[in-house]
Amino acid sequence: MGSGEEKQRWTVKMSAPSVLATVTVLSLIPGWVLSSQGLEAQQLAQGSTHLHRRLKRGWIWKQLFVPEEDPTPRVIGQLKSDYDRGEFSIKYILSGEGAGDVFEIDEYSGEIRTLQKLDREEKAFYVLQAQAINRRSNEPVEPQSEFIIKVQDINDNVPQFENEPYVSSISEMCPIGTTVAQVTATDADDPLFGNNAKLIYSILQGEPYFSVEPKTGIIVTSWPNMDREAREQYQVVVQVKDMLGLSGGYSSSTTVTVSLTDVNDNGPTFQHHLYTFAVPENAPVGITVGRIMADDGDVGVNARMNYSLEDLEESTTFRIQTDPVTQEGVVLLAKPLDYETKRRFVMAAEAVNDHMDTHFLSYDEFKDRTTLKIIVEDVDEPPVFLAPVYEWKVPENAMMGTVVGTVSARDIDTVNNPIRYSIDKGSDLRKAFRIDPNNGTITVAKPLDRETLSWHNVTVAAEETKQNHLSATVAVFIKVLDINDNVPRLARDYQPYICEGTQAGELVQLLSAVDPDEPVEGHHFYFSMVSEKHINPNFTIRDNQDNTAGIVARRSTFTRKDRIHFLLPVVVTDSGSPALSSTSTLTISVCSCQPTGHCPTGGVQALALSMGVSIQTLLGLLLCLVVFAADLLC
Template sequence: MDNCSLLHVLLMIFIMPGWLGGDPIISRKQQEIRSSKAFRGSHLRVRRGWIWSQIFVEEEDPTPRKIGQLKSDYDTGDFTIKYILSGEGAGDIFIIDEYTGDLHSLQSLDRELKPFYILQAQAINRRSRQPVEPESEFIIKVQDINDNAPEFINEPYISSIPEMCPTGTTVIQVTATDADDPLFGNNAKLIYSIVLGEPYFSVEPKTGIIVTSWSDMDREAREVYLVVVQVKDMLGLNGGYSATTTVTISLMDVNDNGPTFQHNLYTFAISESAPVGTTVGRIMADDSDVGLNAKMNYSLEDLEESSTFTIQTDPDTQEGIVILDQPLDFESKRRFVIAVEAINENIDTRFLSAYEFQDRTTLKITVTNVDEPPIFSETPYNWKVLESAQIGTQVGTIYARDTDTTNNPVRYSISKSSDTQQIFRIDPSNGTVYVANRLDRETAAWYNLTVNAREIRDDQLSSSVSLLISVLDVNDNVPTLSQDYQPYVCEDTQAGELIELISATDADDPVDGHHFYFSMIPDKHINPNFTIRDNQDNTASILARRSTFTQHDRTHYYLPVVIRDSGSPSLSSTTTLTIRVCVCQPTGHCPSAGVEAQALALDLHMQILLGLSVGLITLAVLSMLILAVRKYKTLRLEKMATQELETEEFSEKILSFTVPETQPSQTVSLRHPHRREHKLCREQVTTSIRMSLRHSHLIGPEDGVFQQFIMDRLAEADEDPCVPPFDCLHTYAFEGTGSVSGSLSSLGSLESETSDPCVSQTRDPGPQLLRLSPWLGATDDDTLF
């Protein structure tokens, strides 16, 4: 019920008493006005008010006509009261006679556009212009007529139901509406009926629900039904309106059909050379169902025959694909007869029995012959041979045969590319492989050969196979020390102290791994200096047997070491170790074994770093020496020039210096044999040079290597026959240990004009270590400057 209908009912309830002859409806304001008038004029209170009936206007009526009357109970018919109309449609749709209160409609109305109109009426005294009645509101209702046809909503109507569904299954509900007033008569009362679609479907007249009325609808016979439904108003009586709609109903598939083969026998042919996985052929079982209901699985029933083949279902076409699963041999089996079964994947026993969801057929497969190359009995061949095997030793035999019915003879050969050194050979007639050259496992531990087999007649078909020969180890290599050991013993070594830990290596490769035994050469006398202790882990410890080793007594000891392996037969070797006696530093390092030995012991990286350091220091000292020598020469030349003028001629040894950017070669007299009391003061020069060298060198005079170097040079100078009675200036250059390029000093011994070996000449002074003879007053502290 809409709002207009509800308002209409409420108005009927309130207006009905006056319409039926009861008291007219008087508003609260009207009662107050009348009460005030009664009190003013009289003590009697008269009930007065508007008098009118329920007003209805029939829609679609184009004729102007009177539709009702408004009247006040004060109206006595003398036309002293004037009626005024206002509100919806007043003046253009509705007018009122101001004298009589008659209401007239001027044009046709449409209830579907506006079902009622709300207006206001007034009654005033023409003379006093005062209201006789208070303004009152009333409603004019538009009365409905059947002027609208029903219409279906929510079109189009499409539905689907399973095939073979039972009678009375709900399909869909159709709905129609009518714009007419459903509360007035039968204008909007609808009824549904089937125009097209019987006897398969029916419709409920009042609700429009379509149901099935036939239970044997088969999708495979007919998939779509078009049902025409009609709706009428006026409950289907004559004179009413009607409308129709079409409902499309599709039948959904159910699994009510099983697979069926179209043929009882399917025949295929395949070559015996076809590889595994080759498709032999396709078979198809028809199923009238669709989708999941049409899915099926194929299987091969004869297990003995079908082991060579397998069958799969194509997911797109539902075909059965027969695939080769094992190699074929025409000479062994030429024909296969196999039973094939197709069965639905989804079985619905509501429609068919389980037996009806499957079908069978026969598959016949013929194998065709192909001329094949020889076939080897193994693939690949894996053999083993001892490395001590003599030439001509038989390693094994390779066998290949022609599987065709002709059975042609086969000849064998080894591919030259796989045996470039011709270590093995093969008998071409029987395939026996022999050793053809010496074997050495340490050179080659295995061989990968390719053996070819070729038919002698026909097309000379051939095939090849891999032959892997592993060379087994025999104990034919003696064990040796794992590295070139340079052991040394410190002078303060105590008895039982570890001198060196040695290990061994062996080119052989025994199955159980290496195990070496270390010992000394058997002798009737026990070595008093050292002993060897086998650690039972392939290492041995060289231990000192006594204490107090000194270089003064002996600088080297020789220790023979015997190493024996665990092979069969066992092999051994003897290696003599040279153990040096060393004056070790507190850390146990041996720096005083001599320059040559020290160079062999230093690490390559330390040599590089030391060489770079010495080079940088040399460049720094060089510049200082040049300045010092220049100053020294200037002072010495001035003093010696003065002495030459005062002394007589004498035989003297001359040291010539050549200094860049100075005067050419000048000679300086060091001293006169008869003037030994005159000493050359060189404190200033020696001090500056000595201090710069001491602070620049990484190895100072306190180091053992440096001290040994100075002592050796002093010994050479003391033993030099040229020293007494002459004074000589000796030059020394120390670049550290391990230099393989010799001295970096620019001072070299050149042939002098005299025959004196003590006279030297320089062209390019550089950083040097200078020693003056004690004849010139040099002190111990002057050995380095």
């Protein structure tokens, strides 16, 4: 044989569980790919039929097996070269993963043994290299080759559930077979070796309502029409076992909390066929009369409901609304009550679900009715006047004792207590009126004067004479009517004057008049002069028929030299019935007027003359006034 194709042979003794085989591993041409797949011990035993086949140089090591968790050191295989003649001339060397601390080789015999307990879940296999070296030359007699020691699995791990805790919800009344949840467990053992990691699921608690698919862990319902109102939550305990559930395997369990969600499969139901409430007759509008409640086994939106009152005539006095928090029907007063008019109300109340799912119930099953009886309680109420306000008129010349009017009040309670009347003193400070305490008749107590006070606002009280002596008040407005009891007078204190040189027919003074009375058709005054035997040659009164009159000059020869004052009586008459009049005497002064018609000195001259001043003094004073006026004009 040539050196390139020299044939050599290794012998490997391999121990495996229940099998011990001697395997001849032949060399191949270097460079071939080394196999990473091995055979089980049984396969290695079958390979013994090829012990004497001679192959080309190069090693292909089959896998060696060692059981995990074995605490006893033991020989798991033996390497031997064909060059080994038993003379211990060959030295065997082991290197690679775990060499020296996990595995060791007897350098003389080539036996491979374990040094410690192995854990497949920590490390499933080890890759090692073997060498055979001539002790004398220290040269390899075989090329280095690689092989694998595989840790053989045993069932030493408990399956564990993932993603705990499990919480799920399904609708109540769901059909059988509805998926609830899926539980998943894992096992750290080798899934490719035996049944160690082959899991199976079963129900420990939760039957007959739920079941689990043994291989997938999918939980489904197995009971029809589960009712949330009967039971809302279930605790389903699921067990998982390895070894396909066979004896000797490990198991663990988990709990799945299953809640039933609500569907609208219940309608409202009143617990009572009749609800009775009492309310006082003086209760304010809007007050709560009472509450009614229709039970609904559902929750949330499925339990929401609306209430209504069915009797239209009765329900106008009351109304009902839903309390959004408690879902109660709140009965409220919508109109004032009167015990003496109506003492009892009877009406129907209906509750209807907001949300209706006719898949579970018919339309009529989503509503219910009951009867409401509301009793009106009598309350001792104050008297009530027959009119909300009284308004009368009385002439101002009414005699004391004149009847102005009569107020009337009554006790609206069934006892009908007698009433006593009185006038509030604060409202009639003048004490102009009095009232009969028994019949409410108001009469004049003092003379009235419209010009002093034209309206009297009087407060009249009516009080019950028995029981609680309740009282009420009413406003009485009394208007004092005008009569013609005031004479007309000139509007002011007139001081007329006439200029020298005034022509006949010229207006000297315009007059107007006033009268405190207020006749219905308004004032109409008549102006005239006092009747004399002879006509006044100097002045006359011209009535303008518009409640004014003018003093008119009748001649043109007025001079201060002749006369400086004229007295003119003026008579003013009203249109009343009877007519009243007054006479005022006016003093008309004669004045030397300026070109503008102004009389600056008339009053001063008149005052001086009345004090007995001399003519010379007056002329001097007049001259000074003229000079002063001229300076002003310049």
